[in-house]
Amino acid sequence: DAKTTQPNSMESNEEEPVHLPCNHSTISGTDYIHWYRQLPSQGPEYVIHGLTSNVNNRMASLAIAEDRKSSTLILHRATLRDAAVYYCILSKGGGGSNYKLTFGKGTLLTVNP
Amino acid sequence: NAGVTQTPKFQVLKTGQSMTLQCAQDMNHNSMYWYRQDPGMGLRLIYYSASEGTTDKGEVPNGYNVSRLNKREFSLRLESAAPSQTSVYFCASRFGQGVPQPQHFGDGTRLSIL
Numbered sequence: 001d002a003k004t005t006q007p008n009s010m011e012s013n014e015e016e017p018v019h020l021p022c023n024h025s026t027i028s029g030t031d032y033i034h035w036y037r038q039l040p041s042q043g044p045e046y047v048i049h050g051l052t053s054n055v056n057n058r059m060a061s062l063a064i065a066e067d068r069k070s071s072t073l074i075l076h077r078a079t080l081r082d083a084a085v086y087y088c089i090l091s092k093g094g095g096g097s098n099y100k101l102t103f104g105k106g107t108l109l110t111v112n113p
Numbered sequence: 114n115a116g117v118t119q120t121p122k123f124q125v126l127k128t129g130q131s132m133t134l135q136c137a138q139d140m141n142h143n144s145m146y147w148y149r150q151d152p153g154m155g156l157r158l159i160y161y162s163a164s165e166g167t168t169d170k171g172e173v174p175n176g177y178n179v180s181r182l183n184k185r186e187f188s189l190r191l192e193s194a195a196p197s198q199t200s201v202y203f204c205a206s207r208f209g210q211g212v213p214q215p216q217h218f219g220d221g222t223r224l225s226i227l
Contacts, residue, residue, distance in 0.1 A: 032213050034213070034215075036216075041221075042220060042221075043117075043203045043205070043218030043219055043220055043221055044156065044203070044205075044216075044218050045218070046215030046216065046217070049213055049215070087155065091213065100158060100161065100171070101156075101158070101216060102158070102172070103148075103155030103156040103157070104155050105153070105154065105155050106155060
């Protein structure tokens with residue numbers, strides 16, 4: 001399975017944008033890029049996913065490099081509630097046994113007031 | 114909607130005891146998953162059920178069994194608990210068909226084995 005590489009930790013200031021990088025140089029053409037986050041003492045929470053094009057939703061934006069070997073999760077205005085571990089995960093599309101999420105250690109985001 | 118509900122939230126067992134962790138979802142999802150998370154680590158997949166009536170091993174299945182009781186419920190059983198199984202256990206579900214649908218997670222069961 002293709003793997004991802006993320007920084008162990010990052011810091012940001014409240015109300016500033018945050019760019020969380022992820023490298024996935026061995027990504028295959030059918031791999032989707034998923035981002036989940038885990039707030040303290042909670043289960044992971046879906047943030048966003050994409051295949052080739054940049055994606056936006058109410059929580060964040062996902063910028064995918066043209067060669068798909070890297071991506072960036074963008075939080076437009078960080079709040080204290082965004083302090084969490086962010087996981088970048090690759091997974092095959094479709095249903096059944098092909099769709100499994102493999103969680104690495106993620107990036108611990110600290111948001112300073 | 115309750116989403117994914119896990120019971121119990123906390124449990125302490127003695128080595129060798131057995132226990133079943135319960136998970137139920139009310140979103141009419143087809144696929145369900147069990148993960149464990151050890152301190153400072155990401156989640157690791159124990160077992161999953163792609164659809165009602167099927168179960169498959171994940172990354173770390175040894176020492177566990179699962180039952181997909183019906184479409185809503187997916188239980189995880191520890192037959193003879195060991196200290197190495199001390200962990201936080203998360204259940205998740207997803208619709209499971211077509212374009213990737215996100216997994217929805219419960220709040221976890223914190224299990225300590227003495």
